[in-house]
Amino acid sequence: MHGIMATLNKSARDAMVKYRVHACTDATGFGLLGHLLELAQGSNVSVELITARIGLYDKVLEFSAKGILPGGLFRNLSFAQALVDCGKTDPALLNVLYDPQTSGGLLMAVHPDDANALLAELLSCVPLAQQIGVVKEACEKRIYLN
Numbered sequence: 255m256h257g258i259m260a261t262l263n264k265s266a267r268d269a270m271v272k273y274r275v276h277a278c279t280d281a282t283g284f285g286l287l288g289h290l291l292e293l294a295q296g297s298n299v300s301v302e303l304i305t306a307r308i309g310l311y312d313k314v315l316e317f318s319a320k321g322i323l324p325g326g327l328f329r330n331l332s333f334a335q336a337l338v339d340c341g342k343t344d345p346a347l348l349n350v351l352y353d354p355q356t357s358g359g360l361l362m363a364v365h366p367d368d369a370n371a372l373l374a375e376l377l378s379c380v381p382l383a384q385q386i387g388v389v390k391e392a393c394e395k396r397i398y399l400n
Contacts, residue, residue, distance in 0.1 A: 263280065263358070263359070263360050265379035265380055266360050266376060266379070266380050266383070267360075269372060269376050269379065270360070270362060270372065272372075273365070273368040273371065273372045274364065274365035274367075275362050275363065275364050275365075275368075276297065276364070276365065277293050277296070277297060277362070277363040278360055278361065278362045278363070279292070279293060279360070279361050280358050280359075280360060280361075281356045281357075281358065281359055281360070282354075282356050282357075282358040283326075283354050284330055284333070285326075285327065285330040285334075285352040285353050285354050285356065286308070286351050286352075286356060286361070287303075287330065287334050287338055287351045287397060288330045288333055288334050288352070288354075289361050290303065290361060290387070290397055291333075291334045291337055291338070291396055291397060293361065293363055294337075294389075294396040294397060295337075297363065298392050299389050299390065299392050299396075300389075300390045300392050300393040300396050300397065301387045301388070301389055301390065301397050302387055302388045302390055302398045302400060303387045303397055303399050303400070304385075304386055304387055304388075304400060305343060305347060305351070305399055307384050307386045308351070308384075308386055309384065310350060314350055315344070315346045315347060316346075318346040318347070318349040318353075319345075319346040323349055323353070324353060326353075326354035326355075327349060327354060329354075330352040330353075330354055331352045334352070334397075337395055337396040337397065338395060338396070338397045338398075338399065339397065339399065340399050341398065341399050341400055343399045351399075359382075363389060366389075369385060373385055
């Protein structure tokens with residue numbers, strides 16, 4: 255995770271414009287789940303979030319489990335929790351997903367036929383790029399964690 259806070263989004267933006275990206279947001283302030291919820295609601299879809307693919311700083315889960323949490327997390331939780339199916343997600347990880355202290359990385363909704371090609375291009379300039387979810391038809395909840 256070294257250097258993640260010093261990585262600019264310009265390279266990702268330059269790669270992204272070559273593909274069918276339906277939506278994109280700088281994931282800062284509302285937590286990953288808050289931003290993902292806004293994208294899902296705005297597009298009238300649901301999203302399956304693959305939590306094992308989400309990159310985390312060392313010890314972040316340990317701090318979360320100890321209750322070292324920012325106040326903004328609770329506002330994000332209040333905003334989004336009714337539309338998120340947490341499944342059996344570890345509460346410490348769930349806190350991190352609502353945490354407003356994100357790095358400002360880009361969250362993109364990409365056409366399925368372009369996802370692999372865009373990811374390959376992103377990995378050449380943004381080594382931590384990852385596909386973390388799959389868009390589904392709208393369901394009762396907007397986000398499903400697995």
